[in-house]
Amino acid sequence: MFNEYLDVGYRSVIVSKSRYSEKEIEEVLKGFVSVCKWNKPQFLWR
Numbered sequence: 001m002f003n004e005y006l007d008v009g010y011r012s013v014i015v016s017k018s019r020y021s022e023k024e025i026e027e028v029l030k031g032f033v034s035v036c037k038w039n040k041p042q043f044l045w046r
Helices: 003-004 008-017 022-045
Strands: none
Touching: none
């Protein structure tokens, strides 16, 4: 799932349709992935 977000081709599509710069999107995705990693133990308990 996360590979889709990190895939270069997919990211370029997001950038071209977005008003944010590629750098900003990269930071947001990194934050999103780190939050999901942080929540992983909670998912394992369910």
